[in-house]
Amino acid sequence: MKLFLGFVKKEFYHILRDRRSLFILFGMPIIQILLFGFAITNEINNVNIAIFDHSKDITTHKIIDKISASSYFSLNKLIENEDDIESVFKKGKVKAVLIFERNFNKKLLTNEQPKVQIITDATDPNTANTIYNYINAIIQSYLHEINKDVPVVYQITPQPRMIYNPELKSVFMFVPGVMTVILMLVSAMMTSISITREKELGTMEVLLVSPLKPIQVISGKVIPYVFLSVINAIVIILLSIFIFKMPVQGSLILLGFESVLFIVTALALGILISTISATQQTAMMISLMGLMLPVIILSGFIFPIDSMPLPLQIISNIIPAKWFIIILKAIMLKGVGIIYIWKETLILLGMTLFFVALSTKKYKIRLE
């Protein structure tokens, strides 16, 4: 035990004296969470639009007023001829152009259904879609207003209620993802790098010639990272609670348990990587390409798994991060207990056991 403590102490010296590791360990989580929290958002705000109004009557004016009064849009330009439409898009000044047809008011009053064309810049499809939906909603609400006194015979009113994230804050979606990415990064990449570093320096050889058992060598290297990963997880959760008002509805103990489980999965992967790579560079490349990319792309962190093609959906099942994100969202946002996530937990546990077994087997007791 004393022997082991000496080992752990030495490992902490390595980490604390290396500015690069310190930055990856403590700078990255904070930067990532702030970036994802503030910069990446699906909401739109102050989008510039232009208007080409052929009729210039009371109705079109009211609609234009209503649109520019909302905080979503700001009126950038009034276009007077057809050619300008393309040029404003090309210059990138506006994201959408609204075209009201001639005799708008008159057609409306005579029930001829006047048309307003909404042209959106779909270089960014998601934003284009959102803009269209917002403008559509504003026009619909105007219609409701003017129809207030007219009895409508048949009408259906959809009443949306968004549960678990009523304000539709995108940060609620990113926090579980960022936490997953960071735990993966710290646990897998940092351990694999620190093990291969000893191989490169030749100290691994000395350790293997010493009476230490390989299992002691490896756990001595890994334990400090478990500790640091747990601290990281706590920092991320605190940041998201206090800065982004992210709720943690479920049990903190369960959250802690699941996080430790995932950390162990990542560590086992890290050991596995270190057994197949001879240099720190290789270990880093494998961690980045082999772990980070799938974690970011196939885990449901950013792109919804349900809308992926079937083969990718099937592949996503073997990515531990996918299950961990499901668990995190369930605990943090839905506040469910183990009864609802035992299946995901079991899958994660199975994967962990598999990787631990594989990495122990692969870890070469004898230097080749």
Add this chain to the structure above:
Amino acid sequence: MENVIEVNNLTKTFGAFTAVDAISFQVKKGEIFGFLGANGAGKTTAIKMLIGITTPTSGDATIAGFNVYTQTESIKRNIGYMSQKFALYDDLTVKENITFFGGIYGLNRNTIKTKTRELIDELKLEQVTNQLVGSLPLGWKQKISFSVALLHRPKIVFLDEPTGGVDPITRRQFWEMIYKAANQGTTIFVTTHYMDEAEYCDRVCIMVDGQIEALDAPKNLKKTFEVDSMNEVFLKLARR
């Protein structure tokens, strides 16, 4: 004198390739035993079998009385090892390195303290005890690395090309340390590329293509091959 290393027909094959081909030799207690050979002659593989990190394919060997197949743990407790990279941790201070390596050999805190004191006095390291090893010259690292390998008073020390990249004066000083350890009864098993160093050994063994081509005291070898230096002995053997 008792034999601390006994090797009989030790062989290691990797697939169809025979890296070490049925080598046999004995090393006596307190002897400085030189292990020579060109790159790829099988030296490293042979050492790895002797220190218990590679299992031999066939043959027998006992190190300090322990079997290389079944008692590797006991072997590891009774040997010291210094690799050609002078493996110390660059980002740890001299003192921390000594404490760490003492610790992994199970020395208790007080022993480590006294040993550190002795070592620092002996190598005149007072000024650098709390400096990071990475900032020290190669020669110092080499000496510290050797002393660290001796910390737990091993019966045998294996030195794998311990003088690579070090200047002649430092090499000379290093050999003085080796002599001192040998005089205190530690057996030294050393591989080297420098033929002048081979002259310092009590006996040398020259490996060519996995086999032992010559094994004797440097003086006798020179006589047998009718040459003046170990260098010529080596060249004659390698060209055969």
